[in-house]
Amino acid sequence: MNIAPATAIASDLPVRSGPRLTQRARLKIWWRELDHVLLGLIVLLMAVGCAAIAAASPAGADRLSSDTVTLDPLHFLWLHLRWLAVGIAAMLGLSMLSRESARRFAILLSLGMVAALILVPLIGTEVNGARRWLNLGFSFQPSEFLKPGFAITLAWIMSWKLKDPNMPVFGLVTGALALVVGLLMAQPNLGDAILFTGVWFVLVLLGGVSARQIAGLIAAGIGLLATAYMFYGNARNRIDSFFSGGTDYDQVDLAQRTLLAGGWDGVGFWVGRAKFRLPEAQTDYIFSVVGEEFGLIACAGIVLLFCAIVLRVLMRAASEENFFALLAASGLIAQLGGQAFINILVNLSLFPSKGMTLPLVSYGGSSTIAICCGFGLLLALTRRNPFLTRETAGLRNMLFDKEKDR
Template sequence: MNGARPYVPRAGQRAAAATAFPLDRKRQLLIWWREIDRVLLALVLGLMALGALAVMAASPASAGRLSTDDVTLGDMHWFWLHLRWQVLGIAVMLGTSLVPPETARRGSILLAALMLAFLVLVPLIGVEKNGATRWLNLGVQFQPSEFLKPAFAVLIAWILSWQARDPGLPVIGISGTVLGAIVVLLMLQPNLGEAILFVGCWFVLVLLAGLPLKRLGLMAGAGLGLLVLAYIFYENGRNRINAFFGGGTAYDQVDLASRTLLGGGWTGTGLGLGTNKMRLPEAHTDYIFSVVGEEFGLLACALLVAVYLAIVVRVVLRLMAEDRLFIVLAGTGLTALFGGQAFINILMNLQLFPSKGMTLPLVSYGGSSTIAQCFTVGLLLAVTRRNPYLSSEKFLLPQGGPKRIRR
C-alpha cells in the first residue's frame, strides 16, 4: 500500500495540530434542529401569536388615549409597531438559541456587567416616565433592568454552580451581594416590582442549589423586613398597597382593569367591540390581560394561563433529565423570571396583587421588553439543548449537599 505515513514527532518536538473540520452551516442547523426543544419553541411562538391578537384588540384604546392635538395615532398604530418588534424578537430568540451553552454563559456574564453599569447611570441621566426613572436613551431608548433579568439568572446559576468544584466557597454570600447591589439600584428608580422579581429568582435558585432549611425562616424574616421598609419609605408603593387592601374606586387602574376583564363574560364581546378598554390606562401593556378578557372572553384568558403553565411545565420536565448543575440552575432561573412576571401581571389584573408597572411577557406591546423576553427564551432554548441520542443520569444534589454550602 502507498498510504501516507503517520507523522511521528522527534524528541523535543510538539505533535502536529489536528486538522480542524468546521461544520458547514447546513449541518449546524440540522444539529440545532435535532437538539432544540421544538415543543417549547412551538409554545412560545403560539404565545406570541396570541399576543399579536391581544395588541390588535388593545391598540385602538391606547392610540386614542395617547393621541394629542399635534399627533393623532391610528387605531392600529401599536399593532403594526408590535409586529415589527416581534419579528426582530424572533430573530434574536433563534439566533441566541443557536449558540452553545458555554458561549451563552459567557455572553450573559458580560451582559450582566454591562447592564449593571447602565443601572448606575439610570438615576443620573435616565428618562423619567410616570414618576419613575427607569429608561436610558443612548440613541435607542431601553430599560436596562429588562436585559439584566436573563443575564442575572445565568450569572447567579454560574456562581452557585461553583459549589460542585469547591463546596467551601461562600456562593450564597457572593450571589447575595450581587442581588443586594441590584435591588438598591432598582429602588433608586424606584422599581419595587422588578426588585421583588429579582429577589424571587435568587431565592428559587439558592433553594434549589441547597440552602439549609434552618436558614429559610431567617431569610423570610429579612425579606419581610425589607418589604416593611419599602412600605415606609417608598410612597408610590405604599399608596398602591393601601389601595389594594383598602378597596379601589371607580377611577383606580386596578378596579378599571377588573371591570374590563369581566366585561366580556365567558366568550367576550368580539374583536374591536369592547368599550371598557377605552378608559383603561396602558391597555396595550400592563393591562392587556383585561382587554383579552373583555374582547375574547374569560375562556381566552384561561387559554393564556394554560400556555404559560405549559411552558413552565415543559422546561421542568426537560430539566429533570439534566445532569449538569449549571444547566439546571440556569434553566430554572430563566423560567422563574419568565413565569413569575407573567403571573404577577395576571394576578394584578385579577385584583389579587397590587398594581405594578410590569408587562405580560410576549403578549403585551413592547420594544426593548419584547426583545429582552425573546432573548430570555433564546437563552432557555440554548441551555436546554440536548442530543436526543445521548442518555445521561438525572441531576441530583449530593447527599448532605445543603450542609456543604457556606454563606
C-alpha cells in the same frame, strides 16, 4: 453520561483531519438538539400576543391621539411586529450558542446592564414619575435586559458550590441581589425588585440552602417588605390602595371591571368599550382587554399556555445532570413565569399594581426584545443530543449520594 449539545461533546473529542462542518450541517445539528415543543409553545404565545395587541391597540392609539394627530387604530400592532421581528432574530441567534457561550454572554450582559442602571438616576429619562429609561440615541430599559443575564449569572455563581463546598456562594449572590435591588429602588422600580428577589430565592433554594437559612430568608423578606412600607412612599401608596379595595378611578379596579366585562366568551373583537378607560391597555393591562373582547375562556387559555411553558422547562431541568444548566434554566423560567403571573394577578386585583408587562403578550420594545433574549438563552440551555441516553441516576440522586458520603 452528561447530556450536552452535540457540538459541545464534539469539542472534547480528539481533533481529526478532515473537512470542517458546513453552515448547513451546523444548522441541522442545532435543529436536532432544539426543544421543538418549547419552541412551538413560544411561537404560539407570540401569535396570541399579536392578537391581543391588535385588540388593545385602538385604546392606546386613542389615548395618544390629539386634535392635530390621529394615530392609526393598529399603530401599536405595527410597532410591535417590528420589535417582535428583532426579538425573534435575537432568540434564534442566542439559541444556537453553546452553554458555555450562553453563560459568557449572560455575564457580559449583566455587567453592562448593571453599569447602565448606575447611569439611570443620573441621565435617565423619566416616564410616569419613574426614571427607568436610558436614551443613547435609542431608548431602552436596562432592567429588562438585566433579567435574563441576572438569572444565569447567579446560577453560574451558585454552581461553584460543586467545585468547592466552602466557597461563600450564598453571600456572593445575596450581595449581587442587594446591589441590583438598591439600583432598582432608586428609579423607583419596586415591581422588578420583587421579581429579581424571587429569582434569587428560587436559585438559593435549588442551590442547597438549609432549613434554618430558608426560615431566615422568609423573615428577612417580611422585614424588607415592612421597611419598604414604612419608608418607601410609592410602595405604601400602592399597598394601601390595594387593601382599601380601590376606587372607580383606580387602575387595578378599572382593569378588573374591564376583565369581567366580556363574560365567558367576550363581546367580540374591537367591540369592547371598557378598554378605552384603561391607562395602559396595550401593556400593563392587556390581559383585561383579552378578557373583555375574547372572554374569560381566552384568559384561561393564556394562563394554561404559560403553565405549559413553565412545566416544559421544569421537565427538562428535572432530568438535567449539569448543575449549572439546571440552575440557569430554573432561574430563567422563574423570572419569565413570575413576571407573567404577577401581571395576571394585578389584572385580577389580587396583587398591587407593579407596571409589569405580560411576556410576549403586551406591547413593548425593550421588554419584547429582552424576553425573546431570555427565551433564546433558555432554548440554548435546554438543547440536547437526541441520540444520547443517560447512564447515571440523574442530578438529584447524584447530589444526595454526595451528601451521604460526607
